[in-house]
Amino acid sequence: MDELRGDCANCFGLCCVALPFAKSADFAATKDAGTPCRNLLADHRCGIHDRLRDKGYAGCTVYDCFGAGQRVSQTVFGGNDWRTGERQKMFAVFPVVRQLHELLWYLAEARHLDPHEDLDAAYAEVERHTTAAPDEILTFDVAEIRAKVNVLLLRTSERLRTSAKSYRGADLIGARLRNKNLSNADFRGAYLIGADLTNSNLTRADMIGADLRGSDLSGADLSTCLFLTQPQVNAARGNAKTKLPAALTFPAHWRQDGTRRR
Known part of the structure; x- marks a missing residue:
């Protein structure tokens, strides 16, 4: 692409x-x-x-x-x-x-x-x-x-996706979602501003339009997320253990925050 x-x-x-x-x-x-x-x-x-x-x-x-x-x-x-x-x-x-x-x-x-x-x-x-x-x-x-x-x-x-679990358009601002199995969930248009998604499993989750500003993706698995974009990732925080889709790049400011390139 x-x-x-x-x-x-x-x-x-x-x-x-x-x-x-x-x-x-x-x-x-x-x-x-x-x-x-x-x-x-x-x-x-x-x-x-x-x-x-x-x-x-x-x-x-x-x-x-x-x-x-x-x-x-x-x-x-x-x-x-x-x-x-x-x-x-x-x-x-x-x-x-x-x-x-x-x-x-x-x-x-x-x-x-x-x-x-x-x-x-x-x-x-x-x-x-x-x-x-x-x-x-x-x-x-x-x-x-x-x-x-x-x-x-x-x-x-x-x-x-194999799950019907939907958070579409949900207000999840500041939500504590760390260590959660959120695979296959629908987060289309969800407000995840400042949410804690540390170590969460987001494989096959639909992320189109989700607002990830300031969310913590440290250790989270987003490797097979659907429709995740670079601007969404760049707006979030993460670390060396965060897994991203192959089409996206590791944000430079994550490395500046003390992490290393995966």
Whole structure:
């Protein structure tokens, strides 16, 4: 799924310009949409990339465009820099394509786990949307596209999980779930902010849309979680004993917290 991973070398720093953020625990300063981040260099790279958390930009470390940045930069706008091209249109197209690329990530995982021609067709259709002309992309009803894809993802989840135990949309903020067998459970859209999942078994659990900000995944087994993404993992805490799916990488800030790469 390399095409669904961010490639900053082939992007024009779109996430650092197009998106807004407010001064908070996640961002050291406020930035309006369409305004370049003060840390953005002339070559579109981040000047503090290896020190983002130290400098107060933890929010940047949990963001992932799923490859939308290079798709918009190199394909949709043909390699034309926002500084010289259609600036406002590029900034409007980027968040739309980012949502579509997130759907492609889920569909790619579903195709790998449960191959089916309906998933193939859905993937091809969404991918075509990401390569359309800018004006056409801006007409897409992403909510409608997401709803159609979600039917297929739900079907895949139900076929792969052996448990009907559901925490869908549940308020589990700060919940004590350490040492629990939560395998095959449905956590779609659950609020797990600050939850203690230490040493818990989350194999085959459906994690799509689950909010893992500040949750403790130390020693937890997420190796076969369904629809877990890098932003979710980056927003959580873990240690060297945390088991992640092969498609995800061990967050750098976990290592900085005294852990080592698995």
